[in-house]
Amino acid sequence: MLKVLLKKQLTEIFRGHYYDAKKNTGRSRSAVIGRFIAYFAVMGGVLGGCFTLLSSFLCPPLAAAGAGWLFYAIMGMIAVILGAFGSVFSTYSTLYLAKDNDLLLSMPIPVQDIMISRLLSVYLMGLLYSGTVMVPAFLVAGARGMGPAGAVGGFLLWILISIFVLVLSCLLGFGVAKASLKLKNKSITRAAFALVFIAAYYLIYFRAQIVLRELIDRVSAGGVTVSGPAWILYGFGRAGEGRPLPLLLCAAVVLVLFFVTWTVLKRTFLDIATASGATGKAVYRERRTEQKSVARTLLSREFARFTGSSNYILNSGMGSILLIVLGVVLLIKGGAVIDVMSSMFTGGAASADPASVGAAAVIMCAVICLAAAVNDTAAPSVSLEGNTLWLVKSLPVTTMQILTAKLKMQMILTGIPALFCAVCAVVRLQIGPAEKVLFVVVCALNVCMHALWCLIMGLSRTNLNWTHEIVVIKQSLNVFLAMLGGWICALVLGGGFMLIGRIVGTAVYLALAAAVCVVLSLILFSWIRTRGVKIFDAL
């Protein structure tokens, strides 16, 4: 039975690889294999490539200095962060909100089998994301300095990290589920709950970073005295080196944590999954509602969908919070940040020349674009229509009006905080008025271009038959590509300055960037108006 459920769950996660929605048929075996290779090549090639470089840079000197544990402590922490990013917000909806929960519960299937199959997808995401860090780490460790023991230890550490990430995900999922049963405005509450969790999580992470820095300093000074909370990281790193005792201790801690979490989930699953969550009936009071235009109505519908789903808010709208925080940080500490960035271009000299300040401005502009690219509401918005697609298609509205509403939502959600952030930055930057205006314009145009790109990704790879929304919000390739596209643009903006910016000057470079954004946006918009509309009509 479990095998059947696991197969169903895996098919659901990788549905796009097996099924061609455009032709309404299954894909050929060779196409399936090809798509899997491409998927893992993108994950392994892009993310894995970065971490292979990092590992190659860190591992040999640390291993030679007898501090291989420090290498694994650093890589392990990154793996936990990335693994949690991949799975931590999926547990609640995957476990408790799956559309087929009632169906499966009505069948003669042990409840724990349903739970295991559900958690498998959460686990796999954590495993995949943490693997992009840990697989290169243990391969590099094995090949360059730590030998087979280091490689085997690193591999086992990866497995333990993936279980630890699952425990973190389950704890948040359980907390959110319990809170949801009692509170109104569930989606907002869930999002707030998750944000508190993130804050606590990053607090611990930054604390661990401080400890790690202290350890690095000690290693640099030739000593390896470890005390206090540093022991945790030290033990963690030692486990990665393949030392039996730390490995056993780490395994014991992780497995005990997992066992306790599993027991709690198992005891409460049925109650939570089948609870109505009723919190008292809202009283209807008739009141006059002003008539809205069609465009405003469709935009309101998009916002209602966004605010009605904590998954959507957390996975597609975090960039807004990031931009606001970044803006406030720039306002308060902007001077110091700009000085540091400028000094990077002057080789550490105290007084920065205008060219270096200009370079710092472009890099800051790229950072804002990078943060803005975290928002991708338009990418899953087409798939999110799901079973309700009939509704909007039966209404007297044009396809372009529907798509425009999706674009507008992302532009508003991202554009306002991005502009705030950009204004905060230009207040602090010592650049000319034209450069300041261009800085803000480039940020704004980049937001528009990314929204268009996200919508194209959403239209290109639509999945209307999901069993829980997290599949299309988080686990689909189009969402990954949508974000990746935005990040690449931001990196090209920053990197391009190093190539031509210093020759043409900051103002000209920003003007060129703005022009490129306009041209690309027009091309993308034209695609949506022609091919995009046809694709949506054929859904």
Added chain:
Amino acid sequence: MLRIEHLTKRFGDHTAVDDLSLHIARGEIYGFIGHNGAGKTTTLRSVAGIQQFDAGEVLIGGTSIAADPLACKRRMAYIPDNPDLYDYMTGIKYLNFIADVFGVNADVRQARIRDYAARFSLTDDLAQPIAAYSHGMKQKLAIISAWLHEPELILMDEPFVGLDPKASHLLKEMMRELCDRGGAIFFSTHVLEVAEKLCDKVAIIKQGRLIRSGTMDEVKGDASLEEVFLELEGD
């Protein structure tokens, strides 16, 4: 009111609707019956402008749905077999959303919502999220939203499924009222007794092809609709 001319819809090699022609006049309640997978839903979705079709023509009051879908959609409403509505909205927000799209002004919509919600005993639940509605309540909400802009043509796919007897009775009354005002209704059903009592005309579809249509008397003669249907299905 509705003219379907040689409608054909294919899904790959499978022809779901094959050269179907039907004419539905103002004032008529037109029943559409057939076995599961006969092509009823595909026909209704094509007529509603939800689904593109491969050949033929659908005219709503003389306007082609392919040439001017917006003008056609403004004159009609569609209720699917499974009322998947926006779970993230409350009942009242959903009704206001529909009213806004159809341009129903504030005073008129307020009066209509009050009237229809009271008739279906849904007033107290309008502030609830649709996610908390039962299947029947969603069906009632879908019906109210369909009637909200007073369409001339209503397309319904199995509209009585999930409705309690009182709501079912009320729906039949509303269907008749709409047709008496000059509107038209085209709906599919498996409940042959309802079709027999309610419909002015009926069409029977089998494997995408129209096998019989006309007034109730023309189709069933002295037999019951069930007998005729089973006989035709057995052929």
